[in-house]
Amino acid sequence: MYAQMIKSEATQDDPEKLAAFQARIDAGEKIEPKDWMPEGYRKTLIRQIGQHAHSEIVGQLPEGNWITRAPTLERKAILLAKVQDEAGHGLYLYCAAETLGVSRDEITEMLLDGRMKYSSIFNYPTLNWADIGAVGWLVDGAAIMNQVPLQRTSFGPYSRAMIRICKEESFHQRQGYDAIRKMAEGTPEQKKMAQDALNRLWYPSLMMFGPSDKDSVHSAQSMAWKIKMNTNDELRQKFVDQTVPQAEYLGLTIPDPDLKWNEERGHYDYTDPDWSEFFEVIKGNGPCNVDRLAARNKAWDDGAWVRDGLLAHAKKKATRQHAAE
Amino acid sequence: MATPVNKEDAFSQFLLRMGDNTLILGHRVSEWCGHAPVLEEDIALANTALDLIGQTQMWLGLAAEVQGEGKSADDLAFLRDAWDFRNVLLCEVPNGDFGRTLMRQFLFDAWHSIQLGRLMKSSDERVAAIAEKASKEVAYHLERSADTVVGLGDGTEESHRRMQEALDYLWPYVGEMFQSDEADAEMVKAGIAPDPASLREEYDVLVSRILGDATLIIPDSSFAHKGGRTGAMHTEHLGHLLTQMQWLQRAYPGAKW
Numbered sequence: 001m002y003a004q005m006i007k008s009e010a011t012q013d014d015p016e017k018l019a020a021f022q023a024r025i026d027a028g029e030k031i032e033p034k035d036w037m038p039e040g041y042r043k044t045l046i047r048q049i050g051q052h053a054h055s056e057i058v059g060q061l062p063e064g065n066w067i068t069r070a071p072t073l074e075r076k077a078i079l080l081a082k083v084q085d086e087a088g089h090g091l092y093l094y095c096a097a098e099t100l101g102v103s104r105d106e107i108t109e110m111l112l113d114g115r116m117k118y119s120s121i122f123n124y125p126t127l128n129w130a131d132i133g134a135v136g137w138l139v140d141g142a143a144i145m146n147q148v149p150l151q152r153t154s155f156g157p158y159s160r161a162m163i164r165i166c167k168e169e170s171f172h173q174r175q176g177y178d179a180i181r182k183m184a185e186g187t188p189e190q191k192k193m194a195q196d197a198l199n200r201l202w203y204p205s206l207m208m209f210g211p212s213d214k215d216s217v218h219s220a221q222s223m224a225w226k227i228k229m230n231t232n233d234e235l236r237q238k239f240v241d242q243t244v245p246q247a248e249y250l251g252l253t254i255p256d257p258d259l260k261w262n263e264e265r266g267h268y269d270y271t272d273p274d275w276s277e278f279f280e281v282i283k284g285n286g287p288c289n290v291d292r293l294a295a296r297n298k299a300w301d302d303g304a305w306v307r308d309g310l311l312a313h314a315k316k317k318a319t320r321q322h323a324a325e
Numbered sequence: 326m327a328t329p330v331n332k333e334d335a336f337s338q339f340l341l342r343m344g345d346n347t348l349i350l351g352h353r354v355s356e357w358c359g360h361a362p363v364l365e366e367d368i369a370l371a372n373t374a375l376d377l378i379g380q381t382q383m384w385l386g387l388a389a390e391v392q393g394e395g396k397s398a399d400d401l402a403f404l405r406d407a408w409d410f411r412n413v414l415l416c417e418v419p420n421g422d423f424g425r426t427l428m429r430q431f432l433f434d435a436w437h438s439i440q441l442g443r444l445m446k447s448s449d450e451r452v453a454a455i456a457e458k459a460s461k462e463v464a465y466h467l468e469r470s471a472d473t474v475v476g477l478g479d480g481t482e483e484s485h486r487r488m489q490e491a492l493d494y495l496w497p498y499v500g501e502m503f504q505s506d507e508a509d510a511e512m513v514k515a516g517i518a519p520d521p522a523s524l525r526e527e528y529d530v531l532v533s534r535i536l537g538d539a540t541l542i543i544p545d546s547s548f549a550h551k552g553g554r555t556g557a558m559h560t561e562h563l564g565h566l567l568t569q570m571q572w573l574q575r576a577y578p579g580a581k582w
């Protein structure tokens with residue numbers, strides 16, 4: 001889940017219009033950019049779609065960290081293709097946000113100066129090659145949990161972006177699982193890498209769903225608007241239930257001694273992540289926050305002359321064409 | 326460096342030259358991942374790198390087959406030392422700024438597209454088939470790198486200056502693509518590949534036209550660094566690139582990934 005703790009905006013619109021709007025959503029209609037919408041709906045969506053888009057972009061960094069060290073040509077090609085997909089996801093989502101009246105440059109600036117967030121997971125490092133498999137398996141896996149239901153979200157452009165993105169995310173997850181399976185079935189050192197990756201990424205993956213429902217204050221309005229489809233804990237439970245048997249199949253141990261099947265509930269009982277760590281990461285104190293944001297700022301600043309140059313050329317070309325007509 | 330004496334050695338040499346060019350340049354381009362000036366460029370650079378790595382799998386796969394020593398494309402990519410690499414020096418020079426990366430890409434794409442066009446008529450069907458597949462991808466690379474070189478060359482004062490600096494730095498690495506040796510002569514004789522020198526005229530026409538549109542001036546020097554495609558003398562940069570690229574394979578010999 002790439003959007004965490006999205007604050008729903010309060011809405012002060014005409015009650016009649018609001019009721020009609022809610023009725024459309026309840027009837028399962030899609031809201032399109034030109035339709036009337038409450039200001040709070042629009043702002044909340046910008047924040048949510050923006051955070052999702054930024055996560056795709058910043059998410060290139062921990063994976064890009066291993067592209068130049070990928071161990072085979074095939075693994076290198078798979079990773080390049082995945083990172084290219086993620087950048088493409090960022091692009092669709094920025095386009096969806098643009099339909100709500102925020103330009104890509106504006107929303108990018110908000111990421112770069114820290115006004116907008118990206119998923120906490122990308123503030124954790126990728127330290128060995130198995131992390132690349134684990135990211136596909138767990139991080140893309142967790143993202144899918146959230147994004148599959150969002151295909152039915154009420155805002156048309158967001159829903160359509162999700163439909164395109166989900167196809168690619170499930171592909172990433174399968175490839176990630178395949179990569180970590182190779183490691184888990186490999187030499188003792190490879191197995192150690194796979195276990196190390198799971199040890200470090202398990203709790204940060206659980207954090208991707210956001211705080212526990214009892215502490216999650218912004219859900220009700222977003223759920224009524226169908227821009228949030230399930231509660232954080234529902235999705236987290238679903239993720240745990242799906243992932244535990246996969247880890248068992250790999251012969252890897254989930255770093256939670258209290259993890260066990262609960263016959264009565266029909267779910268696994270598991271230990272919650274350390275929420276104080278989560279809130280530190282959100283505040284900027286994760287292991288990689290400073291470096292990730294510095295890398296994005298450097299790319300943007302170093303690229304200014306390129307963007308300016310291409311824009312200047314496009315203008316010259318248009319002027320010349322105009323003069324020739 | 327051994328002088329190839331027979332057709333098999335010459336063929337293997339030729340295939341390594343093709344595959345090492347795409348491997349090393351693909352690696353360099355992949356270093357940009359997540360750091361490009363604009364999202365569309367992140368996507369395009371990743372796409373270019375991906376195409377080049379895909380072409381590497383085909384060229385080095387065929388090289389391994391021709392060598393007949395039971396090696397794989399991965400063995401050739403990850404387990405050779407610098408002196409066994411046969412890429413031109415142009416492919417291994419560091420990325421520099423985005424302007425230098427795109428200028429290097431253009432200077433290579435222009436050669437690559439002409440070379441692949443000739444190889445599509447190769448007497449060896451396997452070579453012709455790889456060239457046919459790669460040429461579609463490379464036509465797109467060339468279109469993109471040429472457009473970007475023109476856009477930045479004829480953009481702002483700063484972008485123009487940076488592109489001229491990139492061209493001045495890279496021009497001495499262009500000539501090596503057209504040098505030939507006994508292995509090339511053997512390939513010409515067998516009808517497998519063209520004489521590198523025979524590509525120069527078409528290259529100069531193409532490159533002059535694009536660089537002219539970009540308002541850039543080709544340096545008035547025909548000096549050419551060499552030593553990459555023969556393996557006689559690479560730059561200092563290649564060793565560092567291999568250190569990173571080959572690390573896992575070297576540190577954990579025999580592991581399957």
Ligand SMILES: [Fe+2]
Binds near residue numbers: 086
């Ligand atoms: Fe994605």
Ligand SMILES: [Fe+2]
Binds near residue numbers: 086169
């Ligand atoms: Fe993904």
